[in-house]
Amino acid sequence: MIAWATGASAAIGQFDFDPEQTRWILSNGRLEAVFQLTAAGTFEFQRLADLRTGDAWVAPQGAPSSPVRLRVLGRSYGPGTMYRLVEHHFEAISPDGLRQTIVIEDLAATAQFRIELEMYADQPVLRYSVRFRNLQPHRVHVRLADMLPFNLASQGKNYIAFRVTQWVVTRIANDFQPQQSALKPDGAAFQVLSGAHGDYCGWLAVRDEAQRGFFAGWEFDGRAQASLSQVGSGGYLKLSAQVLSLNHPVEPGEEFQVPAAFLGLFHGDWDEAGYRTQSFAEAVLAKAPPDPDRFPYVGWDSWGYLTDLDEDTLRREAEIAARLGLELFVVDLGWARSIGDWHADPRKFPGGLRALSDYVHSLGMKFGLHFTLAEAAPDSPVLEANPDWTSSESYGYHGAVSLCLSHKPVKEWVIEQAVRLIDDYGVDWFLQDGENMVKECTKETHTHDPLDSNYSNAVDGLNAVISAIQQLRPNVHWENCENGGNMMTFNMVRYYVTSITNDASGALGARRGVWGATYPFPPRYADRYMPDERLDSYTTRSYMFGGPWLFMNRLTQMSPDDLGLAASEIGVFKSIRSNIGRGKVFHISAWPDENRLEAIQSYDAVSDTAIAFVTRHENPDDSYVLRFRGLRSRANYRVRFEGLPTTLTMTGAQLMNDGLLLTFPELRTTEIVYAEPLQQ
Ligand SMILES: [Zn+2]
Numbered sequence: 001m002i003a004w005a006t007g008a009s010a011a012i013g014q015f016d017f018d019p020e021q022t023r024w025i026l027s028n029g030r031l032e033a034v035f036q037l038t039a040a041g042t043f044e045f046q047r048l049a050d051l052r053t054g055d056a057w058v059a060p061q062g063a064p065s066s067p068v069r070l071r072v073l074g075r076s077y078g079p080g081t082m083y084r085l086v087e088h089h090f091e092a093i094s095p096d097g098l099r100q101t102i103v104i105e106d107l108a109a110t111a112q113f114r115i116e117l118e119m120y121a122d123q124p125v126l127r128y129s130v131r132f133r134n135l136q137p138h139r140v141h142v143r144l145a146d147m148l149p150f151n152l153a154s155q156g157k158n159y160i161a162f163r164v165t166q167w168v169v170t171r172i173a174n175d176f177q178p179q180q181s182a183l184k185p186d187g188a189a190f191q192v193l194s195g196a197h198g199d200y201c202g203w204l205a206v207r208d209e210a211q212r213g214f215f216a217g218w219e220f221d222g223r224a225q226a227s228l229s230q231v232g233s234g235g236y237l238k239l240s241a242q243v244l245s246l247n248h249p250v251e252p253g254e255e256f257q258v259p260a261a262f263l264g265l266f267h268g269d270w271d272e273a274g275y276r277t278q279s280f281a282e283a284v285l286a287k288a289p290p291d292p293d294r295f296p297y298v299g300w301d302s303w304g305y306l307t308d309l310d311e312d313t314l315r316r317e318a319e320i321a322a323r324l325g326l327e328l329f330v331v332d333l334g335w336a337r338s339i340g341d342w343h344a345d346p347r348k349f350p351g352g353l354r355a356l357s358d359y360v361h362s363l364g365m366k367f368g369l370h371f372t373l374a375e376a377a378p379d380s381p382v383l384e385a386n387p388d389w390t391s392s393e394s395y396g397y398h399g400a401v402s403l404c405l406s407h408k409p410v411k412e413w414v415i416e417q418a419v420r421l422i423d424d425y426g427v428d429w430f431l432q433d434g435e436n437m438v439k440e441c442t443k444e445t446h447t448h449d450p451l452d453s454n455y456s457n458a459v460d461g462l463n464a465v466i467s468a469i470q471q472l473r474p475n476v477h478w479e480n481c482e483n484g485g486n487m488m489t490f491n492m493v494r495y496y497v498t499s500i501t502n503d504a505s506g507a508l509g510a511r512r513g514v515w516g517a518t519y520p521f522p523p524r525y526a527d528r529y530m531p532d533e534r535l536d537s538y539t540t541r542s543y544m545f546g547g548p549w550l551f552m553n554r555l556t557q558m559s560p561d562d563l564g565l566a567a568s569e570i571g572v573f574k575s576i577r578s579n580i581g582r583g584k585v586f587h588i589s590a591w592p593d594e595n596r597l598e599a600i601q602s603y604d605a606v607s608d609t610a611i612a613f614v615t616r617h618e619n620p621d622d623s624y625v626l627r628f629r630g631l632r633s634r635a636n637y638r639v640r641f642e643g644l645p646t647t648l649t650m651t652g653a654q655l656m657n658d659g660l661l662l663t664f665p666e667l668r669t670t671e672i673v674y675a676e677p678l679q680q
Contacts (some may be wrong), residue, residue: 001488004506012098012121015090022085026126028119031265033126035067035102035117041082043068043104043115045150048214055212060153060236067128068104068113069149069240070258072140072250075110077132078149082107095283096121110136114473115253116610118231125264125280131257134250138260141449142248147218147261148241154230157208159183159237161190161228162270164201164516167484167502174199175502175509176485176516177591178270185233192220192226192241195489196438196458196482202489203520204228205266207236207271212216213266215273216241217520219285219488222438223249245440247451259459259491267444271629274519275584276668282522286493289524290366290428290477295525296548296577297499298570299368301431303504304531304553307334311349313556314356320555322363324563325570327547329360330431339400340376340383341419344425352504357426368429368479370420373414375434382413383545391412391453395434397483402439405461406453407446409469418469422476433481437462450561458491466495473496479527479548485517493525498547501526507542508617510593515545515600518585523602535562537643538615540569541670545580545600545613549573572642572672576611579604582609586629592619597664603630610637610655610675627659628652628675635677642672649678 013028022037023046034046044064049056059065066079083104090100097120105112112133118524119126126380134140160182181190183206194202205225207213214365218224218241226241241261266276287636289295300321302309309331318329332598335353337345344353355368375397376383376390382399383389391404403410411602423425438461441453448456466478480487482494499521501513510528517526526546532539533553543549551566558566583602592598596619610628631637631652639648639660657676662671 012046012096013090013119014101014540015098017088024088024100024102024117026098026117026282027237028098028121028123030122031119031126032116033119034447037083037085038103041084042079043081043083043105044079048126048263048265048266048286050267055265055267057152057214057265060151063151063231064237065149065151067115067149068130069144069146070130070132070142071144072111072142074624077106077111077113083113086112093118105135108409115667120284123264123280123283123595124266124276125262127260127262127284129260131255132250133255134252137252139249139251139256142250142256143246145243145246145256145258146227146240147220147224147243147259148216148239148263150239150263152214152237152239153219154234154236157210157212159206159208159230162205162273162519163190164203164519165199166201166486166488167513168486169484170201170617172199175505175512175669177512178516178519180270183228183230183237185230187230187419189227189229193223194226195223196221196487197436198223200413201517201520202243202491203277204227205270207266207273209632212269213268213273214263215277216261216263217277218259218261219489219491219494220458221462221489222454243455245451245454248455249449250453257459262490270519271584271586277520278522281490281493282355285490286522287477287495288498289497293578294327296527296546296581297327297366298325298549298573299330299551300326300555301330301332301529301550301552302334303332303529304533309334311351311356315359317555318360318363318365320563321551324363324555324567325574326365326368326551328368328429329428330370330550331356332370332650333372333430333433335369338377339372339398340379340380340403342421353425361426366428369400369425369427369431370431371418371421372397372434373418373432374403374405374437374439374462375402388443388445391439392443393440395436395439397435402435402444404439404446404448404453404457405465406441406448406456407443411461411465414465414470415468419472422473427476430478431477431481431620432478433483435483437482438485447590463491464494470495485513486680487519488517493521497524498527499525500545501528504529504531505554507539508592508594510542511598511615514591515587518546520561523580523583523585533557533562535565535569536668537569538668538670541613541672542615544573545602551585568614579607579609579611582606584630588612588627588629592617597621597624597628599624608632608635608677612673613670614662614673615670616667618667623661623663625659625661626673627657628655630657637675638678640674640676644671
């Protein structure tokens with residue numbers, strides 16, 4: 001056996017190779033994953049085990065699976081393909097991880113696969129990716145690529161699967177509802193249509209009756225169809241997540257990258273599945289927040305004025321925003337001459353947009369700009385000069401038509417425009433928006449394959465454009481919006497520091513969006529827009545739990561009392577944001593609904609502090625027993641309330657088992673309850 005690797009400070013894990021069995025046994029001390037190039041020549045997944053809980057998931061008898069499941073026209077590569085080993089090695093990778101690379105080639109020498117298997121310190125998660133290299137002397141088209149190509153023995157257990165909808169208003173009304181469903185042997189597959197304009201977040205979780213579970217996420221913004229089914233009662237769980245409408249040309253000697261994905265283990269309920277996913281996302285995938293001590297920001301957005309903007313009004317808004325303690329000032333749609341004509345409208349900004357940006361900066365706030373990089377008005381100069389730059393499908397964003405980001409000249413133009421905007425207008429923050437960020441485009445005149453736009457517009461289009469802009473201007477941070485939270489993927493978190501959840505849909509809607517999004521995604525990826533000008537603490541607290549809190553109202557129209565309330569509630573938000581950002585989210589009650597009291601809680605292990613939001617909406621009951629979760633049973637906690645002078649001392653066990661009886665005499669009220677460690 002050859003072995004081990006150590007990081008700079010501590011051992012990350014041990015990656016072993018058994019040359020007699022050509023078997024790789026990868027461990028980070030938390031998770032063990034085993035893969036083998038068998039004597040027959042197949043490359044197979046064998047086992048994934050949680051070394052702390054002892055939970056193990058193994059390859060089923062008679063239904064092997066392989067990280068490679070890919071088809072080019074006329075040829076399939078999968079668990080039945082025979083390979084020879086070309087080379088393998090492992091290396092330390094950032095942050096605190098190890099990567100095993102295994103290169104195999106099929107015996108017919110038509111394809112080489114570079115398989116990368118990664119583990120990170122203390123994460124019970126295997127991240128993997130596969131690159132296909134075309135060894136044939138002619139171009140091939142990749143027609144199928146599976147990001148989740150695993151079969152796992154079902155071990156005679158019954159399973160429940162879990163998914164979360166995206167914000168979808170066009171076809172069906174969805175607002176981050178969590179949905180669970182029992183799998184039936186040989187029953188219907190549990191489906192997750194994810195990505196831009198998809199129905200679900202790009203994630204799923206599964207567990208058996210004994211709380212043994214796994215979760216999976218795939219790092220792709222285009223549309224993907226994930227599916228989970230149970231084959232036979234004593235058989236296996238069959239997983240897949242396929243890139244839809246794939247037809248990617250690969251020249252001889254060139255490569256195709258299957259989007260990376262991850263498979264992680266958990267033991268517990270859906271909150272635990274979410275927390276393990278979020279910890280991994282924050283440690284490994286997610287774009288670092290701009291200002292860790294002050295993020296998520298509380299900010300202002302100009303959409304309260306729709307597109308009816310002007311410099312004087314925005315200056316007055318900025319003055320009040322700064323006095324309230326807001327940290328980000330975003331000029332939304334309407335600042336430019338038209339969509340796609342990315343120059344400030346001189347009638348609205350006679351002194352120039354830069355002067356406003358400088359003023360915002362002088363008040364100590366970040367300056368953000370709305371940017372719909374893949375849309376342009378039909379009469380914009382760019383489309384008058386280049387009418388063929390539109391994608392064949394248009395999605396009708398505020399009268400604009402869609403641009404095809406994977407068409408090379410469009411890509412170059414968008415990058416150039418973004419960099420100019422950032423430099424000319426002193427931009428710190430882009431509120432990206434648009435209708436379906438991954439366009440469908442079948443044009444023969446573009447530089448992508450006409451049948452490959454889902455992959456090419458996602459990877460070679462949107463991702464390539466944003467990554468080029470971010471490399472050129474790394475200090476600008478991006479907020480994901482696709483007409484709301486409609487591209488909720490684990491690729492999105494790699495480029496954006498936050499995401500809108502639902503679009504402005506009221507206090508109840510805001511709580512629903514956060515509720516569902518905080519299963520797969522860290523709380524900072526659930527930002528909320530508050531349009532209200534008349535405030536009460538029910539309203540403010542409906543927008544407080546999660547990521548950035550954006551005032552999308554007219555501050556100039558608010559009364560002194562409402563401004564006073566806003567300032568004190570902003571103070572509350574700032575005092576809890578880092579705890580909630582780091583914490584585990586507990587969805588204590590059911591999904592927010594008019595007809596019941598609801599409670600959501602965060603527990604931050606660093607400060608041993610729990611913060612619960614309990615809300616009475618329109619329901620008749622006026623009392624609720626709040627049972628905290630995640631506390632240390634024997635520890636003593638000081639319990640305090642945002643709206644009551646009372647404090648109590650209780651043990652963790654009392655707070656979790658007996659709970660606290662809270663009364664809500666009024667409709668539409670929210671109490672924030674804190675459990676903080678009592679200093680001994
Ligand atoms: Zn195109």
